[in-house]
Amino acid sequence: MSAERPSDAASLPAAAEPRARRARAAKRPDARLSLGLAASLLFAGVACRELLRFQPTGPGHVASTSASGQVEQWFFEPSDSSPLVILVLCGWLLWRRRARLAALWGQRGSWALTAGPWLAAAGIFFWAVRAGAPELQAVALVAVLLGAANLLGGLAALRVVAIPAVVLLFAVPIPAPLLNEILWHLQIWTADFTALLLRMLQVPVLLSGDRLILDRGVFAIIETCSGLRSIETLALLAILMIDLFGRRGRHAVILLVVSPFVAFLINGLRCLGLIFNPHADIASIHNLQGIAMLLGGVLLLYFADGLLARFLAEPEPVSALERSARRARIRDRLGQRIAVLVGFSALLVAISLAPRFTAPKIAANIPMNVVERTLDGWQSVDQSTDWVFLGKTGFSGILNRRYTDGSELVDAFIGQATPDARVRSYLSPKVGYPASGWINEREQPGQIAERDVLLRVVRKGASRWLVATWYEGSPGLAAESARALFSLDSTPLWQRKRVPLAVRLSTPVLSGEPAAVENGRLQLEQFAERLSPALKTLSTPRES
Secondary structure, three states: OOOOOOOHHHHOOOOHHHHHHHHHHHHHHHHHHHHHHHHHHHHHHHHOHHHHHOOOOOOOOOOOOOHHHHHHHHHHOOOOOOHHHHHHHHHHHHHHOHHHHHOOOOOOOOHHHHHHHHHHHHHHHHHHHHHOOOOHHHHHHHHHHHHHHHHHHHHHHHHHOHHHHHHHHHHOOOOHHHHHHHHHHHHHHHHHHHHHHHHHOOOOOEEEOOEEEEOOEEEEOOHHHOOHHHHHHHHHHHHHHHHHOOOOHHHHHHHHHHHHHHHHHHHHHHHHHHHHOOOOOOHHHHHHHHHHHHHHHHHHHHHHHHHHHHHOOOOOOHHHHHHHOOOOOOHHHHHHHHHHHHHHHHHHHHHHOOOOOOOOOOEOOOHHHHOOOOEOOEEEEEOOOOHHHHOOEOOOEEEEEEEEEOOEEEEEEEEEOOOOOOOOEOOOHHHHOOOOOOEEEEEEEEEEOOEEEEEEEEEEOOEEEEEEEEEEOOOOHHHHHHHHHOOHHHOOOOOOOOOOEEEEEEEEOOOOOHHHHHHHHHHHHHHHHHHHHHHHHHHOOEOO
């Protein structure tokens, strides 16, 4: 009779059996964590499907079908926030941190620091879905990410995901009214800087507003040459550089602060190159030159980073501090927290199915039909509008006429806001200028026909005009920026009571002296009084 063969388990040493059980037990939370994170990412992707498809375009925008046009929109279009690219970058940053986060899973995190951000995220996400503002989902994702990190890894994990959370904010475009304000100032600053560079090179140049007049031609600094997209791109690259090289403290802050100035510098050099390049009118060459200068900006940032590394002492990296901390895994509670994360992600999917607000459309009168061609004997002719100069300034309807009565002359421009437009606004400093190339000699507040206006004396060549600009029925820059950001026009809760108008009246003056300006102001005031009934009609919604 043969002896019984001992089992494999019995053949193991007694001390090895507890170790095997501990190893199997240690793998189970990690498996649950991986499955939970995968499920959460899947739910988040389904919930944010509108954000993935979001394109910051608006009325009047025509997407380019040519390769060169698409390249220009990708690299230099000021309002293109490219949320898909931002989400990919955020995912890559989180992937780089996977080892640091894995070392922290199970650390005790405060439920309050998770519940607070998640309540805010649910509210923002609900509003984004209901108001049709998918880009606000990126703001909600910031709160979701911070709350999830604290839930699974405590405060240390929250600090680890801080940079990816900041990167997510780049998916939110600047509100249109604020964007118009920034673009105009950048165009003027870029024109001034380019003119300075030309004079340093002993090249004769006459600066006229946003235009540079040289013996070889006239060059206008349009919105894609303002450098705003370069500033956004280099700021994002500076954040990535800070992360890649592990910069901390003053080094990181200085590098981030320097990035807009580097972008402004390389954009000025780009404009200089376009002026001297005889083939700059060819779109492909134009774009390649801009991309080359953008790469030059990256090299300048890298050089600045190297200088800072030489002269600034680096603090101890966060990863070293994390490794030195005592790991206190709470295995019995990690599974519960993973379940909470998956449940909240599923809640976002449910919120994404909520119906849109049904706000009634405001019916507005058409300026061309309301304003008479003849006003108390003043005869008028239509004028062309410089749409290239206006750029992203948008209107649902305009009136642009020249009225004359004998020797008296007044140009009238009325731009009517598009009530449901979020990415193009009637609010813009450009409304105060007849067209491209005008120089602002002086400006002051004033009153015309009981309206607070901005009076400007502008000059172009030998022509000098007095311009009065105001916004009829407008709540102002801050309020309109908030309306655009939160898509308030698409909701019945904050329905507009009036239709905003951008109004510009202008008349030629002999000089910028106070007496000549006052004479021009009186003439504009008399004309504004004739125009007032029509303005009241235009700013009052029409009954539909």
